Amino acid sequence: MRRLPLTVLAASLILAVGNASAATQTTIPAAAVKAAEQLRDKAMNDNTSYQIVESLTTEVGPRLAGSPADQRGREWAIAKFKALGFDKVYTEQVSYPLWERRSEHAEIVAPFPQPLALIALGYSSGTPKGGLTAEVVRFDSLDALNKADPASVKGKIVYVDARMERHKDGQDYAIGSAIRVGGPVIASKMGAAAFLLRSAGTDAHSRTPHTGVTGFKDPKEAIPAAALSNPDADQLTRVLAFGKPVSIKLDLDCGITGTYTGANVIGEFTGKKHPEQIVAIGGHLDSWDPGTGAIDDGAGVAIAMAAAKLIGDMPQRPDRTIRVIAFANEEMGLWGGKAYAEKHGADVAKFQLGTESDFGARKVWRMSASVKPEARGAIEQMAQVLAPIGVAYDAKMAGGGGSDLSQMHAKGMAALSLTQDGTDYFDFHHTANDTLDKIDPKELAQNVAVYAAFSYMAAQANGDFGSAAGAFANDAAED
Template identity: 80%
Template sequence: MRFLPTLLAASLMLATGAASAADTSTVIPAAAVQTATQLRDKAMADDTGYKIVASLTTEVGPRIAGGPADQRGRDWAIAKFKELGFDKVYTEPVTYPLWERRSEHGAIVAPFPQPLMLTALGYSAGTPKGGLTAEVVKFDSLDALKKASADAVKGKIVYIGFRMTRQKDGHDYGMGSAIRTQGPVIASKLGAAGYLLRSAGTDEHSRTPHTGVTGFTDPKQAIPAAALSNPDADQLERILAYGKPVSVKLDLDVGFNGSYTGANVIGEITGKKYPDQVVAIGGHLDSWDPGTGAIDDGAGVAIAMAAGKLIRDLPQRPDRTIRVIAFANEEMGLWGGRAYADKHAPDTVKHQLGTESDFGSGRVWRMSASVKPGAIGAIEQMAKVLAPIGVAYDAKRPGGGGSDLSQMHAKGMAALSLTQDGTYYFDYHHNANDTLDKIDPRDMAQNVAVYAAFSYMAAQAQGDFGSAPGAFSKDGAAE
């Protein structure tokens, strides 16, 4: 066994070499920075992104997952990738529970009868034929509901009235979405007959309720759940303030109907030097059904497609592959993102850098990153290119990868967060006003410029950004 010291020495050399490679600084060559700057400037005057989202919302319209337009949306994406000249276009199957919305009505029955404008929430149960009438019990917060006794809730319709306010980074949505997802589940466990909330939205004077998914995972545990428009929530609260019992009737024809297999649609611009290494960008192709899914998330799909198209039009292909992913069914549980991460987890190290656009089309104003220490300099190079179009680099914040690609980031993919101006985003999010007229073509062009420039620089970088299984397990990034 005299060869053991030799093997040990060799092993140490390999380990040291691997560590040195991991710590090697990543740099973006000057020529790539110059090309990215040119891409940025070209994109700022280009309307490709706007034309793509106009095409999607006009030719397909609303795209609820598993609904009548789901296949049409996928067919549109495949055709659009090919029209834009992507080298490779393919799909990857995604299976998920099928939830359907057929009709929805609500009304205050007593003490002052009047109709309510509401919308059923994803994974809500339907009401019995003829509807459900029950007394409303109001809670001031999600924490208050968590502390409630079953006796206070059983057989009643629970209501929480948290009001979101406009914020540039949209941070109130953290609580608004928690009340929408967690609240119905808690109410069900306490024996509630139904659940209502003030819409997770910031429009103040519009009777357009905002839908969204609940946290129900077992249809047997689901109860009827719906969101009220802000004016209707105000009305309900005024009536509750009289101190008299308030009864509401819900009539929701919605519910689970088996399962459905859709697909992520993927287009690639093949890298000439490292074709198996990818820069991953994208958006989600599905949308909720009241509007046409323009800002959520037709814009994200269009931004990524247009960025890829601009890179494809360069005289030479990038060194690494640009992979654009139009994810399936983000809205009801990140199904496309989770399927992608599960399939591509073995290829985590081949994912150079990634992020998804899923916060509308307002201008990107902040960039943050989760990369290895040796790649921070490359991120700073990107920041210098993006600064002239209004993007500030926040070195203290991690990058999360966006909604669907957060799942790949959790596997260890290096990731950016490119924060858009969401001041008015939640006026239209998940409601009937999510339509093309809410998109400013100039803002859209700035988004495309950001995505094209960063993607190209990542593809041309000398070195990697630290993607490896479990590399960012302590990240704690929140989108």
């Protein structure tokens, strides 16, 4: 064999290494990019998603987990998947504590008697028959409650008075939800009789309180817990400012009454080349009971269903399976997402990419991703397709996968975050005002365009996005 000169041999080795490196990069074929652009443009003028959420909120309405409407919601989802032409429709059981709300009432009895608008929180216990009356002690933050002398709280109604402000990314919900979830637990451990908070919401003028879940894990440790509307919280704060003892009578009829078995409802368009590989999208099917669950999260279910249908209507099925999951009972502890991750976590490497829509129906304005380094180029390709409809790519921010699919991401699923404009989302979130009129059909369609385009490109990619057990354990460091 003739020996190559050293310089030629070195050049050959460099070229070989370069080719090998290029071969490991995940890319989106040009034909798939073009098809995704066509999907994007078609979705922007398609009203399927609005028809879906209109159907859900009208025919089923509020869908409190474990209520009679929970079953109706599942039946609706199964029928809707079939009507939309999904190849495969099935359910997977999800069990969780059954919490029921029956009634709630509160009033200031001294020094200035008057009623208060409030709503019980998930996993709250009920008050004794006839209600309870106790003095109120106010704290301006969760930290202040944590630092309080338990003797100052024992036997009293704890009131945490912290106001959320509007932000495009909804960042203040981290404050509001922490108080709602953690505050009742802290108050219970200190011996409080009950817990109240200023609603975790940004509407300043509506006497519409915001419900939501508490952090109680054991019903024996639960105390009555409720949220005041913002104007009623303002009023209570003004009354307390007089410096006189303030007493409230609280009467909540609610609590855990057993265990309920519901289900995640799943629809698929089966991949023609790699049917076992999954692009996962979805929303949660349950809602709180005051409103009709339009923005939280009928919109998310509708966005995912409509995006998948657009892909399913193409002349050929995508290379990989598009799976839409309508999750059970997200609202009271991610029960559907946790059950899904427990069942499918061992197969996380089969999940190409995933994310869930659960932040309303305003336009998507930001995309971030948690993928392997070799797939960043493919994410850039997605970003270029989505940029014309107002989506900016933040390459430094991690992608969490949304609420329920965060559980699969924690197992190692490559994930996106597609952030909607949440400026007014917390005006309506978990309230009686979460109704269909809050959804703009054109803005909803933009969401579908985003989900359809990215899902199709992920399904057609040459290569994967890095899903593997424990793959994204350090995501927190990327934020």
